[in-house]
Amino acid sequence: MPLTQEAVRAWxxxxxxxxxENRDYLTQLDAAIGDADHGVNMDRGFKAAMTKLASLDTQDIGTVFKTVGMALVSTVGGAGGPLYGTFFLQLGVKTTNKQELTPQDWAEALEAAVNGVIARGQARPGDKTMVDALLPALEAYKAALQEGVPFSEALARSAAAAEEGMKATIPMVAKKGRASYLGERSAGHQDPGATSSYLILRAAAESWAGAT
Structure with a gap:
């Protein structure tokens, strides 16, 4: 059963x-290796996005995603705004004029979104960034689809891979962003961007748990 626009909005x-809920937790993670504002910024950005969506009357899922992306670009400070803005804008580009999404549609949209983040931030796996959660999530999702598992199971595997990727950032030395200024001292801390990426993908798996 494809995802409707209502399901996308619910996510x-x-x-x-x-x-x-995790605003303070994300901010604490960021306090260790960044500007101590990631949680506050992401909370503010998504609140702004929800306000925009509340007055948006459209059947086009792409427009919904683009609206979120623009809201994040304009309200989330630091690197998070451009990166998460790019993520949702690329989701929007891939879902333009779609009123529902199939599992394959989501694979293509997620791939475009992750590649957009990689291109924008110039980060690679192992750099201790949100890419370390997003890329494993994408790969796990695509592999699950190839196995023919149900949509909900593919989403669950994607979220689980994101969680593993998030945890794998703890021993890494940051090579990008504010955390990279700390050098070796950035090791031993979980990356806040990878954490918020995991939370977003986990929310998708939970929201769409009934999808087949």
Whole structure:
């Protein structure tokens, strides 16, 4: 059963709620290796996105994603705004004029979004960034689809891979962003961007758990 626009909006609302719940946690992670504002920024950005969506009357899923992306670009400070903005804008580009999404549609949109983040941030796996959660999640999702598992199971595997990728950032030495200024001292801390990426993908798996 394809995802409707209502299902997409439900995911985005869950993202906003989860990021609000984890605002202080994300900020604490960022305090160790960054500017101590990632949680506050992501919470503010998704609140702004929800306000925009509340007045958006469209059947086009692409427009929904692009609206979120633009809201994040304009309200999330630091590197998070351009990177998460790019993520959702690329989701929007790939889903333009779509009123529902198949599992393959989501694979193509997620791939475009992750590649957009990689291109924008110039980060590679192992650099201790959100890419370390996003790329494994994408690869796990695509592999699950090739196995022919149900949509909900593919999403669950994607979220689990994101969680593993997030945890794998703990021993890494940061090579990008503010954390890279710390050099070896950045090791031993979980990356906040990888953490928020995991939370967003986990929210998708939870929101769409009934998808087949």
């Amino acid at each position: 985005l609302q869950r993202c906003a709620a989860v990021l609000e």
